[in-house]
Amino acid sequence: MLKTIFLTALTLLIAIGGGAASVWYALNRIDGLGALSVGVWVAFPAAGTPYADPYSKARIAREAALPLGAAEGLSFIAREDTGGGKLSRNCTYRIEGRVPAARFWTIYAGDDSLDPIPQSAGRTGGLHSRQILRQNDGSFLVTISTHPSEGNWLPIAGTGAMALLMTLYDTPIASNSGVEQFELPQVLKVACDE
Amino acid sequence: MSKLFYAILLGLVGAGIVHIVILLLIPAFSERDAWSRLEKSGPTYSFVKTVTDDDTVQTIKSADPLFESAACRFDLRNGPVRILGTGTVPFWSVSVYDRRGQNLYSFNDRIATGGVLDLLIVNPAQILELRKDPPPEIVSAVIAETEIEEGVVVLRSFMPDSSWSRHVQNYINQAVCETF
Numbered sequence: 001m002l003k004t005i006f007l008t009a010l011t012l013l014i015a016i017g018g019g020a021a022s023v024w025y026a027l028n029r030i031d032g033l034g035a036l037s038v039g040v041w042v043a044f045p046a047a048g049t050p051y052a053d054p055y056s057k058a059r060i061a062r063e064a065a066l067p068l069g070a071a072e073g074l075s076f077i078a079r080e081d082t083g084g085g086k087l088s089r090n091c092t093y094r095i096e097g098r099v100p101a102a103r104f105w106t107i108y109a110g111d112d113s114l115d116p117i118p119q120s121a122g123r124t125g126g127l128h129s130r131q132i133l134r135q136n137d138g139s140f141l142v143t144i145s146t147h148p149s150e151g152n153w154l155p156i157a158g159t160g161a162m163a164l165l166m167t168l169y170d171t172p173i174a175s176n177s178g179v180e181q182f183e184l185p186q187v188l189k190v191a192c193d194e
Numbered sequence: 195m196s197k198l199f200y201a202i203l204l205g206l207v208g209a210g211i212v213h214i215v216i217l218l219l220i221p222a223f224s225e226r227d228a229w230s231r232l233e234k235s236g237p238t239y240s241f242v243k244t245v246t247d248d249d250t251v252q253t254i255k256s257a258d259p260l261f262e263s264a265a266c267r268f269d270l271r272n273g274p275v276r277i278l279g280t281g282t283v284p285f286w287s288v289s290v291y292d293r294r295g296q297n298l299y300s301f302n303d304r305i306a307t308g309g310v311l312d313l314l315i316v317n318p319a320q321i322l323e324l325r326k327d328p329p330p331e332i333v334s335a336v337i338a339e340t341e342i343e344e345g346v347v348v349l350r351s352f353m354p355d356s357s358w359s360r361h362v363q364n365y366i367n368q369a370v371c372e373t374f
Contacts, residue, residue, distance in 0.1 A: 069300020
């Protein structure tokens, strides 16, 4: 009798506890299916559409996200540099390369949950393609650092993990993702503070 | 021993079922989704800023810091919804989401006539009614046909630098969201 109760309780514990824990883990720790990866950059073109997978739908419901539509743009997220190391706010990074066709793009640094890193007064939290300086061949170079830097400087503040979000607005990539090959800039680590 | 093994196996199968059930129920029962948060910060048929002016509270997670955005909840059972913008900004885009935050329709200023925001959201019955006798004021409107009842429309506008801040905020504040 006692044995039956124990076994029933064990079964229920595994079923309910394991089920709930695995959903929590999948939503908080795993980045999602249907990703479009270009170098270190990852985008989720299907997120927020009726074609999204159930995990993406659940995540959107929990995070109160309203992702950009296909005619608006597409966000790429980088959490690692091109060398494979996690992005950190203690380090200086250089972003260089080209961006596919778009009316304009923006880049900003976010924390772990992708919210913009708060900036000190007077600084805008991001850069966009209409304000940056370019090289002769049309490519560009952006320095991401807590220390002021010449050229295109994206200021960051604080310490800890960081993610970079590059959003292309009004871009054909958002509507025909995967059809055409395109490149996104590299994220190179320059140096780290002690 | 075999009974213990059987109980664990049954538990794991159950865990799989519970996993799927919870996953599929989250979007329907979430009280943290965009709709619920917008409901707390403003009435229907009014644009609510997605980030409050002092940058402390984010109603919905959208947050490109170079953008200003606002969301308006509507219900097509009360009739078609008209979204109107006045003035011009460097870039604006609009998305229509259903109650659960799925993007159904999006467009930007290049698609609109003369770059003016004039959107009419209708359901299939309402579009039939409008086609029978089209009112003259909707001639230039972009018409979005959806099969939803409750929904959210989000207006986003690009703010290239802080000198644009007031202009872009005015544009968002003056945007109209009303039943037609």
